[in-house]
Amino acid sequence: MPGKDDNARKAHIDNMNALLADYFALYVKTKNFHWHVAGPQFHDLHLLFDTHAQELFALTDIIAERVRKNGAKTLTSLGAIKDRARIADEDRADLSAQAMIRQLRDDNVKLIKGIRSAKDSAGQVGDNATDGMSDDWTDEAEQRVWFLSQLLEG
Structure with missing residues (x-):
């Protein structure tokens, strides 16, 4: 029977792989919108969506490597x-530009919630590196939320 530590480690790996999947899914969606945005804000949104996509994709390898450094397998397909x-x-x-935003x-x-869940589970298993890095991941996601929210104002 697995011990409490084994269960916590499994939950942490599950959180990390779900977070990795979320990053990939949001990357693809952001690129889709980058390619298909139209309208008066085209130029600015085209560039913003591409910047956001690059930020998202850059973290996929880091998150996957955190899973591997925790002794587990990560997503394969x-x-x-x-x-x-x-x-x-x-x-x-x-979709309209506003619907995309x-x-x-x-x-x-949603991504922020996933990051916070991974941070919590990292703390429970002593994965200090993931715990620390997740603060930066949260800040980046909060900045994207802020930028996108400002575009919906007015």
């Missing part, structure tokens, strides 16, 4: 990502 992601797909290419803002809020 698109199917594994889809099965674990809490960020919903968006297949439409004809709203979805990305809301998805980044």
Whole structure:
């Protein structure tokens, strides 16, 4: 029978792999919107979405390596990502710019919850590196939420 520490470690790995899946899902959605945004804000949103996508993608390798450094396997396929992601797909290419902004803002809020969950589980198992890095990940996601929220004002 697994001990409490084994259960905590498994929960932490599950949190980290779900977070990794969320990052990949949000990256793909952000790139979709980068490619398909239209309207008066096209230039600015095209560039903003690309910047956000780059930030998201940059963390996928770091998160996956944290899983491996914790002695576990990480996601291996698109199917594994889809099965674990809490960020919903968006297949439409004809959304308004405002609808895209709203979805990305809301998805980044979901991402923050996932980061905080991973931070909590990291603390429980003594994964100090993930615990510390997650503060930066949270700050980056909060900045994206702030930028996107400001675009919805007025």
